Amino acid sequence: DVKVTQSSRYLVKRTGEKVFLECVQDMDHENMFWYRQDPGLGLRLIYFSYDVKMKEKGDIPEGYSVSREKKERFSLILESASTNQTSMYLCASSPLAGGPGDTQYFGPGTRLTVL
Amino acid sequence: GQSLEQPSEVTAVEGAIVQINCTYQTSGFYGLSWYQQHDGGAPTFLSYNALDGLEETGRFSSFLSRSDSYGYLLLQELQMKDSASYFCAVRDRSDSWGKLQFGAGTQVVVTP
Numbered sequence: 001d002v003k004v005t006q007s008s009r010y011l012v013k014r015t016g017e018k019v020f021l022e023c024v025q026d027m028d029h030e031n032m033f034w035y036r037q038d039p040g041l042g043l044r045l046i047y048f049s050y051d052v053k054m055k056e057k058g059d060i061p062e063g064y065s066v067s068r069e070k071k072e073r074f075s076l077i078l079e080s081a082s083t084n085q086t087s088m089y090l091c092a093s094s095p096l097a098g099g100p101g102d103t104q105y106f107g108p109g110t111r112l113t114v115l
Numbered sequence: 116g117q118s119l120e121q122p123s124e125v126t127a128v129e130g131a132i133v134q135i136n137c138t139y140q141t142s143g144f145y146g147l148s149w150y151q152q153h154d155g156g157a158p159t160f161l162s163y164n165a166l167d168g169l170e171e172t173g174r175f176s177s178f179l180s181r182s183d184s185y186g187y188l189l190l191q192e193l194q195m196k197d198s199a200s201y202f203c204a205v206r207d208r209s210d211s212w213g214k215l216q217f218g219a220g221t222q223v224v225v226t227p
Contacts, residue, residue, distance in 0.1 A: 004157075031213050035217075041219055042217045042218055042219040042220050043158070043217040044217075045214065045216075048214060090157070092158075094213050096213070102206055102213035103160045103163070104160070104213075104215060106157040106158045106159070108156070108157050109157060
């Protein structure tokens, strides 16, 4: 079974803090993704990575950066957290070869609250 | 760009059938996927349609009409455990990296 883990289920931070969200997958997948999920807006792609040290902006990259130093690990960084970044953050991975519909495997999510 | 539309909520009783529609606009369609997410849980893959027609997996079926830019997920013999959010997602043919665009999700509420 594919396993995607995220470092925290719940996180509370203060405005202006630097925040690191970590994601690890154990299936040697090339692709990794960071989404945020807000009520009524579905899943919106922040950044994705298709290889170590490679990254591409998604639909809403502003205020975020990412790091992928090892294939299994993809980190999302909030350089200076703001209250409008309070959200559920979901990490996902998928193999480069795709699979049916380029199936993505999701982690359990991190609910971040910025005060 | 891409956009997907699906209803925000559907309510049905146990044992009933529910159909969740998804219409999409994309510059180059590749396929339509469905994901299920229980409250507090991770989205999980349910089904995928690349060609027109119906794909059946147990109590769940998914349908695609490429000419109508439309698909649906059919949930039969509804059970309480089917209460969840369901997302349709598309991959654009112009995308090389397996990115998916997700709809806003449909919350299915199953009542006794």
